[in-house]
Amino acid sequence: MERMADVFRKTARLIARGEIEGDLAKAAGTNTDGDAQKALDVIADEAFMAALAGSDVRYYASEEQDSVVELNGQGGLGLAIDPLDGSSNIDTNVSIGAIFGIYPAGPDGDATFLRPGRELIAAGYAIYGPQCSVVLTVGDGILKFVLDPETQEFVQVASPAGVGIDSAEYAINASNYRHWTKPVRAYVDDLVAGAEGPRGRNFNLRWVASLVAETHRILTRGGIFLYPSDAREGYAHGRLRLVYECAPIAFLVEAAGGMASNGSDPILDIVPDELHARSPLVFGGVDKVMRVAGYHELPDEEISALFGNRGLFRA
Numbered sequence: 163m164e165r166m167a168d169v170f171r172k173t174a175r176l177i178a179r180g181e182i183e184g185d186l187a188k189a190a191g192t193n194t195d196g197d198a199q200k201a202l203d204v205i206a207d208e209a210f211m212a213a214l215a216g217s218d219v220r221y222y223a224s225e226e227q228d229s230v231v232e233l234n235g236q237g238g239l240g241l242a243i244d245p246l247d248g249s250s251n252i253d254t255n256v257s258i259g260a261i262f263g264i265y266p267a268g269p270d271g272d273a274t275f276l277r278p279g280r281e282l283i284a285a286g287y288a289i290y291g292p293q294c295s296v297v298l299t300v301g302d303g304i305l306k307f308v309l310d311p312e313t314q315e316f317v318q319v320a321s322p323a324g325v326g327i328d329s330a331e332y333a334i335n336a337s338n339y340r341h342w343t344k345p346v347r348a349y350v351d352d353l354v355a356g357a358e359g360p361r362g363r364n365f366n367l368r369w370v371a372s373l374v375a376e377t378h379r380i381l382t383r384g385g386i387f388l389y390p391s392d393a394r395e396g397y398a399h400g401r402l403r404l405v406y407e408c409a410p411i412a413f414l415v416e417a418a419g420g421m422a423s424n425g426s427d428p429i430l431d432i433v434p435d436e437l438h439a440r441s442p443l444v445f446g447g448v449d450k451v452m453r454v455a456g457y458h459e460l461p462d463e464e465i466s467a468l469f470g471n472r473g474l475f476r477a
């Protein structure tokens with residue numbers, strides 16, 4: 163963690179200097195997943211690999227690497243990492259970050275990461291925003307550290323305790339509405355219907371397009387996040403990747419007292435079939451995530467009904 167903290171510190175400084183350092187959002191190639199890479203994606207990936215060489219990390223699984231990289235044959239850990247999350251926000255001065263999950267090393271690289279997220283031993287994220295903060299768990303409860311810009315030390319502060327708050331905020335990229343499945347549309351229709359709809363209250367939409375920023379907000383003051391599967395080509399399992407995005411966030415959210423699913427089943431029970439496998443992701447307060455699962459179980463006549471006629475979820 164100390165070596166990772168050093169990368170967080172240096173990346174926060176690089177981002178704070180922005181264009182003084184050059185164009186951090188400059189196109190830099192394409193990763194295995196077909197995502198366009200930006201300069202900062204590559205810089206962050208290389209910085210983590212360099213910092214962890216010779217550490218206890220044996221296997222390194224990154225969004226920016228085709229396959230698992232063996233860093234230190236003697237190491238006992240596997241690190242799954244999204245070295246730079248929220249790439250579309252690099253040049254907009256909006257919060258971005260890094261997401262990580264740590265497993266005990268398995269017999270080989272793939273076996274270390276193609277396992278249920280429940281076997282993680284630690285997970286967390288760094289967020290590069292107005293503050294640089296790190297939120298992590300080693301399994302029970304979460305810890306938060308803020309980078310002091312004066313001393314460059316990470317200082318532990320009170321743990322966020324907001325995941326259970328009865329918040330009216332939801333996060334989803336609503337521009338994909340027409341591509342969603344019926345249960346997701348019905349769920350969002352009922353939120354949008356507000357006080358006049360079956361939920362009988364008004365809701366508020368937030369979409370930063372940086373998973374770390376949505377997670378930070380939800381851990382701090384509640385709400386729900388959804389990145390569902392949809393009918394666009396390549397989105398049959400949503401957008402987010404299980405190994406280094408969904409599982410670490412799910413492990414953290416559960417440790418904070420919340421819940422994370424793929425819409426129906428717990429994320430932490432899913433075994434990825436490949437390193438860059440995707441999954442729909444829904445997380446936040448337990449009651450909210452369970453409600454989404456409820457919409458997936460509704461009979462077709464209920465799910466197809468106009469919100470005014472959908473009886474089961476009337477508040």
Ligand SMILES: O=P(O)(O)OC[C@H]1O[C@](O)(COP(=O)(O)O)[C@@H](O)[C@@H]1O
Binds near residue numbers: 246373
């Ligand atoms: O642009 P979209 O489809 O709304 O997707 C936004 C999502 O994509 C991501 O940026 C994917 O992460 P990367 O930036 O690491 O590829 C998430 O942080 C965010 O939740």
Ligand SMILES: [Mg+2]
Binds near residue numbers: 247373
């Ligand atoms: Mg990401």
Ligand SMILES: [Mg+2]
Binds near residue numbers: 203247249
């Ligand atoms: Mg990324």
